[in-house]
Amino acid sequence: MLSAMGRCSAASTGIAKPEAGRCVVCGVAGSSPNDFICADCGDPLAVTMFCRGCRRRLALDPDTARAFLAGHGHAFDSMQGLVLKVDRCGACMADDDFVDLAIYRIRL
Ligand SMILES: [Zn+2]
Ligand SMILES: [Zn+2]
Secondary structure, eight states, X not given: OOOOOSXXXXXXXXXXXXXXXXXXXXXOBOSSSSOBOOTTTOOTTSEEXXXXXXOOEEEEOHHXXXXXXXXXXXXXXXXXXXXXXXXXXXXXXXXTOOOOEEEEEOOO
8 A cells, every 4th residue: 555645745834734735936826726827927028037036027028028038048939838936136136146037938
């Protein structure tokens, strides 16, 4: 018999919460059990950047996004629906900070 090994995150806070999916970008809880990208963080027709440092959201124009991503070694055919999660943005970054970048894409 196999014992249940799946729930390994419940012990960290000690607070009993219903299991809810979260926006993978801003962390807001949703009503379904699956993780998702919320409507504030993702626009399927645009490029959105979310800064974890100051929790700002920026709409990037595609050329800016393409240049930014190229500077981090990423190239995409289409910018539409990309969500860039960074831990520092231009407003809260020190000059020599390394930006931790995570990229998501939402689709219609
Ligand atoms: Zn979100
Ligand atoms: Zn910021």
